[in-house]
Amino acid sequence: MVNFNGTILDSENANLASNRGFLYGDAVFETVKIVDGKVLFSEDHYFRLMASMRVVRMEIPMDFTLEYFEEQILDLAHAEHCSASARARITVYRNDGGKYLPVGNEVSFIISVSVLGNPLYQISSGDYEVDLYKDFYVAKQLLSGIKSTNKILNVAASIYANENGLQNCLLLNDEKNVIEATQGNVFMLTGSKLVTPPVSEGCVNGVMRRQVLAAAKNMGNLEVSEQVISPFDLQKADELFITNIIIGIQPVSKYRKKEFGSAVAEALLQRINTQIRLG
Template identity: 65%
Template sequence: MINFNGTIVPQDTNVLTQNRAFLYGDAVFETVKIVNSKILFLEDHYFRLMSSMRVVRMEIPMNFTMEYFEEQLLSLVNDNAFAESSRARITVFRNDGGYYLPQTNEISFLIHVVGIDNTLYSIAEKEYEVDLFKDFYVTKQLLSSIKTTNRILNITASIFANENGFDNCLLLNDSKNVVEAIQGNIFMLMGNKLITPPVSEGCLNGVMRKQILEIAKKITSLEVVEEVISPFDLQKADELFVTNVIKGIQPITKYRKKSFDVVMSKVLLEKLNEIVRVI
């Protein structure tokens, strides 16, 4: 028997009592965008998930191929009639048993999906204000670069942003450098130089981050680099924007007293949509 919200109930009525993702955050996940029954950037998502599982020493089943990964996601999307445009999340967790030391490295997975409105990426014409989040810091380590279910820092930062009327917050690492936003990677344009922090700084190894780097490097007028961004650099930037695979590109229009252009954000967004149209 267990106590659930003040009521004594049989333990087997609550599947979370042994679930390691719930008890210990012993899980990794991928969130993908699906357009017209095609997973955008499928290979990048699959290989990042496999890499994440290896990092935390999960046992990858022999049948967990990219084709299997794709089939499982699309079957649920089609069953829910969300094939035109949707976001799906697959969470992979270590099977029940043990405390900090698991009894097995075998895994199970859970997929859920919701429909979204737009097939192509777009930018809303409205102010988007951010500030720094200084209560907790991202550590410069490999675990910070993968998507585990331990996102308590991001959750706390989201609450801080909401309480203070910001649309997002920028996260700092333990060297007090800017590494990412709450739900995406950060890019900064200074003149003709486009900068994003290297993964070694502790930022997520984002799928959309990779796409934007590849697109930007084809623009001959741009110098594209992975460099440390300090909080002082933000005030000197011409543009700031956040990237993730669901939103695409989200321009930041205001940071403290500084306002930013969105010109390069729109250029990159159009080139990103050109890729989406042919996937």
Template identity: 70%
Template sequence: MINFNGIIVSQDANILTQNRAFLYGDAVFETVKIIDNKILFLEDHYFRLMSSMRVIRMEIPMNFTMEYFEEQILSLAKNNSLLDSSRARITVYRNDGGYYLPLSNSVSFLIHAVALENTYYSIEDKEYEVDLYKDFYVTKQLLSSIKTTNKIINITGSIYASENGLDNCILLNDSKNVIEALQGNIFMLIGNKLITPPVSEGCLNGVMRKQILGLAKKIYYIVVVEEVISPFDLQKADELFITNVIKGIQPITKYRKKNFTTKVANQLLQLLNEAISVN
């Protein structure tokens, strides 16, 4: 028997009592965007998931191929009539048993999906204000670059942003350098130089980050680099924007007393939509 919300019930009534994702955050996940019966950037998502599973010593089932990954996600989206435009999340967790030391490295997975309003990426013409989140810092290590279910810094940072009337916050690593936003990677334009922090700084190895790094090289006057960004650099920027697979590109229009333009963000958005329509 267990106590669940003040009621004594059978342990079997709550499947989370042994679930390692619930008990220890022993899980990794991928969030994908589906449009027109297709998972965008499928290969990048699949290989990042496989890499994440290897990093935390999960066994990868023999049948867990890219085709299987695709089939499982799209079959759920089809069943729920979500093939036109939706977001889906696959969470892979280590199976029940053990405490910190698991009894097995075998895995199970869970997929869920919800509808999205827009098929292609767009940028809303409105103010988007951010500030630094300094209550906690992200450690500069490999685990920080993969998508585990331990996102407590992102959660507390989101609460902080909401309490202070902000649209987002910028996270710092333990060297006090800028690494990313709460919901995506960050890019900074100074002059003709587009900068994003290297993954070695502790930022997420984002799928959309990879796409933007490639697309930006197609803009003839832009030089693309991966360099350390300090909080002081943000005040010098001409543009700041956030990237993730669901939103695409989100320009930051205001940081403290500094306002930013959105020219390159809009150019990249056009290139991004062209790329996904071709593929």
């Protein structure tokens, strides 16, 4: 089932033939995690979605409030009996009509959900090897930082990783700096300094990225900074990890010949889980 503009329907009733999100990538989205009937970090997700809609000049409906956003997601999760632990995606697209130039800026939305296992985040065991993806580069611009449905570069990079026996790829911007992974933000620990690229480099301003930055600053023993990361910097790092709202924190075990630890990543994840438990 899906939630289409507030009505729960069978998935096959969602029409894609004239959908501008499907035809032109004229859509933005948020992926959220549901735990115990609540949308985690819902304000961050909601305001990022609103900001994305404004960037691409979509008209925001008057009733599309934070409360409405949460209600629509949770209604579908309850209908699918997965409100204890689930992943939900809300996609907002410009209504049908026109070609590259739309006939208007009014929007519709569609929500889908799927069940998850453990509601709390866990560090996954096993090898997690990454390398650089250099076939295409992310433009260092505002559009690169929003969650739009135009993610063909990420798709191509994910295929490249799979074909080369990697678990992920690190994306570069057009100045050849590391900005993010195919589906999450990147953090690098060198000594006691934790660094992540600034959003001005072209990376998505991830919701979990914000939680990790806040948790790291509260640890007291880390210097936390948003600054440019070059491929050369990765060879000097002690830890490298990827963050997103579904996995939480994914430590990288290997980049080329360099192997990494995960102690700080694990400590940060414990803090975030504690925050979730306390609600």
